Amino acid sequence: MRRFQLFEFEDLPWLPASLRDSGTDYLRFMWEAGAYRPIVPRLRDALQRTAADQILDLCSGGGGPQVAIYAALERSGCATRITLTDKFPNVTAFAHLRSRTAGG
Numbered sequence: 888m889r890r891f892q893l894f895e896f897e898d899l900p901w902l903p904a905s906l907r908d909s910g911t912d913y914l915r916f917m918w919e920a921g922a923y924r925p926i927v928p929r930l931r932d933a934l935q936r937t938a939a940d941q942i943l944d945l946c947s948g949g950g951g952p953q954v955a956i957y958a959a960l961e962r963s964g965c966a967t968r969i970t971l972t973d974k975f976p977n978v979t980a981f982a983h984l985r986s987r988t989a990g991g
Contacts, residue, residue, distance in 0.1 A: 897948060898974060911949030911977045923952035927959045934960070940967050947971035949980035954987050967991075 897907045934940070944953060953969050960967050968991055971981055 900975075904975075907975055908949065908977045908979065911951075911980060915949040915951050915980060918952035919955055921955075923955050924959075926952075927956060927963070930956065931960055931963050931965045934965055934967060942967055942969045944969060944971050947973045947976070947981075949977040950984040954984055957988050957991050961991075 896902055897910050930942075934942075944951075947953070950971055953971065957967070957969055969988075971984070
């Protein structure tokens with residue numbers, strides 16, 4: 888199979904921050920609509936098996952499903968902290984997520 892070298896516009900340094908943030912905000916909205924649900928039980932089990940209490944989210948964009956995942960893990964008795972990272976972070980979205988999770 889031939890390899891395709893693809894990219895995300897949000898990862899290009901010349902893209903205006905307003906467009907980058909709009910794209911990551913849209914993705915976060917779609918995740919919050921419920922697409923994250925199947926991963927929560929597996930994530931909870933992995934955290935419990937490894938006795939981990941932190942998640943490091945690489946290439947977070949606008950935070951995607953993290954508020955919903957954080958809340959679902961808390962409801963299931965699995966308290967955790969999630970750290971978001973990104974080459975071009977949506978700082979406004981990160982601050983919003985922090986306020987929604989009381990810093991979690």
